[in-house]
Amino acid sequence: MSATRPPGDPIILWGRLNSHNVKKVAWALVEMELHFVRHDIGGTFGYTPEYLAMNPNRLVPTIEDGSLVLWESNAILRYLADAHAPSFRSQDVAIRADGDKWMDWQFQFADAQRDAFLGCVRQGKDRTDPAVAASGQSAAAMMALLDAELALRSWLSGDRFGIADIPMGVYAHTYFSIDIARPSLPHLSDWYARLKERPGYAEQVMIPLT
Ligand SMILES: N[C@@H](CCC(=O)N[C@@H](CS)C(=O)NCC(=O)O)C(=O)O
Structure with missing residues (x-):
């Protein structure tokens, strides 16, 4: 199933930016020139029940791309490249x-x-x-x-x-x-x-x- 994000809506990145794993995703989104917003959560920001319903690991990052909710930073990088920026991943x-x-x-x-x-x-x-x-x-x-x-x-x-x-x-x-x-x-x-x-x-x- 591929994500369905209404045109103009941003990808949502959840996670505090002093996290190495959140930085990975934020940097990738900028490199890929994808429209996104980031919300601080995790660490000293704590968690909300809504966030934990998306990511029960009590960890950051998580992204929402339309209907798709995804956690695990490297899985997110691979998804973003495959879905939106294939030139960021070799086809070989x-x-x-x-x-x-x-x-x-x-x-x-x-x-x-x-x-x-x-x-x-x-x-x-x-x-x-x-x-x-x-x-x-x-x-x-x-x-x-x-x-x-x-x-x-x-x-x-x-x-x-x-x-x-x-x-x-x-x-x-x-x-x-x-x-x-x-x-x-x-x-x-x-x-x-x-x-x-x-x-x-x-x-x-x-x-x-x-
Ligand atoms: N394998 C996970 C590891 C995620 C992880 O360990 N995140 C840390 C920050 S780098 C975390 O959420 N720590 C608890 C917190 O920030 O509340 C991933 O790559 O996404």
């Missing part, structure tokens, strides 16, 4: 699968970087804290794998920017913003520099971390 199944792999690998990266993010951003710690340092080291080790991939191609989505660049693109901004030791990873740095040139990234992702 092997390239597409490779991009999907890096999209889902991001959740493993998020686990590795979590203590460094929470420590530096929400607990006032820095690299001298043992948990921050250990988490920073795990994140850097994983970023070395991404750097090796980016030595082979410019974008995780193939020969052009696409949704496969979005999940790790969001986490890369955090990685480069928090107080951790970062080894020199030139391909990763180059990719991050190219992401920073994209207006949607600057607008939805490069905001103060809170």
Whole structure:
């Protein structure tokens, strides 16, 4: 069943923008030039019964596209590309699968970087804290794998920017913003520099971390 959104109605994005997973969807919507509105919910904003009826996981993000309600940020990215912006996803199944792999690998990266993010951003710690340092080291080790991939191609989505660049693109901004030791990873740095040139990234992702 495809979504039926009356012409002129926006896609609705539910979720606070200091969430990595909400940022992914907000950035994608801007890249795809889709008309949307975002409502703060989750975290310190709390939840309403109406929201929990749409997403009983008590997590953000969720989108409404006409009659379609969808949660799970990477599923949302894939849906938005398939439904509205096919050029953001390779039609070559092997390239597409490779991009999907890096999209889902991001959740493993998020686990590795979590203590460094929470420590530096929400607990006032820095690299001298043992948990921050250990988490920073795990994140850097994983970023070395991404750097090796980016030595082979410019974008995780193939020969052009696409949704496969979005999940790790969001986490890369955090990685480069928090107080951790970062080894020199030139391909990763180059990719991050190219992401920073994209207006949607600057607008939805490069905001103060809170
Ligand atoms: N796998 C889910 C994870 C969603 C998730 O963990 N969201 C976090 C924010 S990044 C959340 O909702 N935390 C609780 C809250 O904000 O109330 C997705 O990708 O959408």
